[in-house]
Amino acid sequence: MEQITFDQLKEELFHEKMANGLEVYILPKKGFNKTYATFTTKYGSVDNTFVPLGKNEFVKVPDGIAHFLEHKLFEKEDGDVFQQFSKQGASANAFTSFTRTAYLFSSTADVEKNLETLIDFVQSPYFSEKTVEKEKGIIGQEITMYDDNPDWRLYFGLIQNLYQNHPVRIDIAGTIESISHITKDWLYECYNTFYHPSNMLLFIVGPVDPEKIMNQVRNNQAAKDYKDMPEIKRKFEDEPQAAAEKKQVMQMNVQTPKCLVGIKALHVDQTGREMLKNELTMNVLLDLLFGKSSDYYYELYNDGLVDDSFSYDYTQEQGFGFAMVGGDTNNPDQLSERIQKILIAAKSKGTFTDEQLERAKKKKIGAFLRAINSPEYIANQFTRYAFNEMDLFDVVPTLEGITIKDVESLAEEVIAEERFSVCQIVPKK
């Protein structure tokens, strides 16, 4: 077991790679009641074309299957794993993103029992035709719920504008039509391909004894028979650099219009330190332009174009990425024009001062401290970083190293009208 110490943050991290390839991390948090554990596979909604384990040909699976599998893994021959967790005083959950599926629990007692339950239920699938059919009603309602949610529609609408071929444009839960094609055999095929321990990471954070917990995981894994697994082959179609659509306007049952401007990212082949630096620099750039202390934000607010729903965000993963800026507005066309103008203006040198940059960096460093109060943040983000070969605990030193030149050259490169797109939601007439 490897031990890593972070002096400034006064945290310690323990790590071991199991014989079957599973990565295990433990971060002890003294003084906390809660232990939080996530068991995550590097498999999400975008992994829809791949070579199944033991086969030679690529297959394309129905949209929404990674999320469907997440739901179905909780059901076993003798009942529901939720019940098991609550008998042990724990609360369990799971989520599926574009690139990951995570199973988790939190509990303040019986941590070892709950950890055993988590690992074992994820590692023992049980799918039957009957339960697969039953789940279609439940997930159908989940999909309909999102269909009525204008913010979700706006967000996905923008992604679909930006991406032409990449499966990031497919809704994570799929559609009622696409999930109707899911069968237990499809689920097993996905499970067997992506849930091998060598494609997974277990993170435990809480008031635990790392020695003891690592030992427990080691014994648990040693008792299971996993064969070595060849590298997973995934396929993604080529994606042009430019945005697929310039603009999309959707009509919905809302009172206030919504507008989001997106930029399709560059460098989506990065990993490791390079990716971390790019991602953080992009975040700093957006903060400088649209943060609440920026002049641009102040002008937009004064002119009545934005309210407190205004926000901005940057996402970067393997093969796709985007920045998004916007919110509720009474004048969606004017807002999208102004945001694009602000972005274009940021390309010219001398837009930002050293003082502004230092302030933006301080803000991000403080936000990081606040975030690591949260066991959920630590486990989920650490996993996301690790799957991209980055280290969560490099965030502060990397931020400290960002210069005006870094921000300027990123702005110059990434901001381009051909990669812009706009999505708006307006009230139905």
Added chain:
Amino acid sequence: MNASEERMIEMQGYKLHVIETNKYKTNTIVWRMKAPLTKEDVTKRALLPQVLQSSSAKYPATTKLRAHLDELYGATLFVDLAKKGEYHIISFLIEIANEKFLSDPAPLLKKGFELLAEILTKPNVSGSSFDKETIEKEKRTLKQRIQSVYDDKMRYSNARLIEEMCKGEPYALQVNGDLEDVDAITAENLYDYYKKAFLEDEMDLYVVGDVKEEDVRKAASELLQFENRTPKQAPEQEVQKRSEVNEVKEHQDVKQGKLNIGYRTNIKYGDPDYFTLQVFNGIFGGFSHSKLFINVREKASLAYYAASRLESHKGLMMVMSGIDNKNYDQAVGIIHEQMEAMKKGDFTDEELTQTKAVIRNQILETLDTSRGLLEILYHNVVAQTDIKIDDWLTEMGKVTRDQIVQTANKIDLDTIYFLTGSEAGE
């Protein structure tokens, strides 16, 4: 278990609550102001904290204040409104990094206090009026905030249930006030209200983090002093049991129907059977092992979510679920059956033990976040009680099957609200 030690100190015009802990990398300062919920004041109270945080004497423009916050290692400042029972509560929250974890050792906590005092006590005022431009901007934003509830159908249907159920009671008011009352607010009358609120509201200051009580007390007494007051009590609401269930259907262009059912529990925080009610809610609909989740979602596949929650200070329980428009009768039927089962004591001992374990876990987890801890502690201010978290855990552990059945039989169904996209629900 480490039940957090809350120390309370009477200050001039408010109570200071200090919770010393070294769990966090940040320190949290929360200022709360509580007053009875009234139609006359609620909209002003929704606007007031927004005006105070967006323009003070030292930071007349939001940009300057926000730059200062960034400078303080991204200290966060935000305001929040809540309805608890018949009270309206304004909160100002500041979370600021603990410099122990930064390479720059300049102390930050005192700066947080100074900032809070600046915002609360030194607004941007000329004569007897707030800055007019600020008021106009914030009124516009408030209108949008009130309207935005309509666009989020889950929030909308919940707000509509309360409106229908509590018609004529202060609790029917929306937390952000009334759209129609925004225009009448002026820079002058809001300034008058500001003075009144700081003279009459019940005010509490909470500080959580790696702090020393003595330092906190010193900083607070230096920077924050108000007139002493006797807090106003909201008048007790007499609610008559309905002779017939109030069924409301509303049609809108939605794909999924939103079913919200309101019950009067007739039990409030501080009542002897409050802990029993919590266990009741846990078995009935609070969790993913509860009757609602199992029967509406898992067995009948009607919904993605089906849950119940309590409004502890008002004595309400609300069930919410998103269903297909055509499944209204079936879903309502299943929910009624679950309530009947509870009233007859039709639940296993295992459900009971399981629920207690999960509630205990939930409370202990809540204590791990500074904001969760404050929410739990603030119950005592609203209900004028002095219930320790340890007592809460012990009392809940003692709840028996008979008590739950008795409690279940006190609960009255009041209103069924359905937001539906089609005529199928008729």
